[in-house]
Amino acid sequence: MTAAQGDPNGTALDPGPDLALKILVAGGFGVGKTTLVGSVSEIRPLRTEEELTSASESVDDTGKVHRKTTTTVAMDFGRITIRSGLSLYLFGTPGQDRFWFLWDDLSDGALGAVVLADTRRLEDCFPAVDYFERRAVPFLVAVNCFADSRSYAADEVAHALDLDRGTPVVLCDARDRDSGKEVLIRLVEHAGRRYTSPVLDSVG
Template identity: 60%
Template structure:
């Protein structure tokens, strides 16, 4: 589910996404990182919400990953991110977000420190079928002191109540936890707005006051 090309429900793209030039009025850019386990939907989220054609470093999965990557819960997945995904979304006339989707496989975790550098905050994308894959992400973000929100990407299968997910992840009440569908632009946009508002509450309450709902 980490890639639109490997997600049948997302549907094929008919061609390149239209590019959206950066506005002349933009004065400030912020970096957001999307992290999560292998195949949880990070590439899909970046692709669904980015206003530009996302830069993706996906490669076809081969036999070299057998015994290293665990595709048991994402049997349809044929590609995997080997560096990062990159996209952009405009918040208002002066501010944009640059989105970086981190690779989920353990063998690429060494890249995370570079992606975290200069980041304003993070989205932890989780799959309720594999919540344990999120523990390392949460530990790393807490170790870096980076603010984050958690988004539950609802796949087929059991749909436990959101508060049960909070309990399972031992998330404090102050960390926002939301449902989402990483394939849907409006849903992914809501996750990012939730993060930005969380950051505003933690820092300067007036910093993002013109963000559209």
């Protein structure tokens, strides 16, 4: 109903002001963070990729990510509209330990975080899990299912990571837009339960 249709205040179906939420995409080196932000973003994603050089061979383990030639050195940025009036601004973190100093600025004001995990090297996401648990930032673990990795059930991953009860674990393919979007919707729902917001409650 609109004002012209007899709703003088125009409030009957007013979805309220647009809401933009900040979400972090974190996790270990080469787990697919840049891929996820790029696959879901409806704007051309901002990337800060640099070539991996022989100088970093001893610290950057590319053994499980063949064909990986670049790495994020500052952040990824993208945007996705979840539904009318609700957008997510996505900030992908760098995966390597030497860029930890960027995390506090990147996580400032974030509603929540996706921790991407690769089951072939689950331990790489421990620092991210620990970081968000310590700061009480709502997060979920999204297992990026690489074709050549063994598949595990979500509860096996939750157990292996010793996650708090209620921390969701979802399986995804970071290259697939719908799969990535589903991860983000689950995160917003999860964070919405924490903050009890009617706007977030209506996402699903």
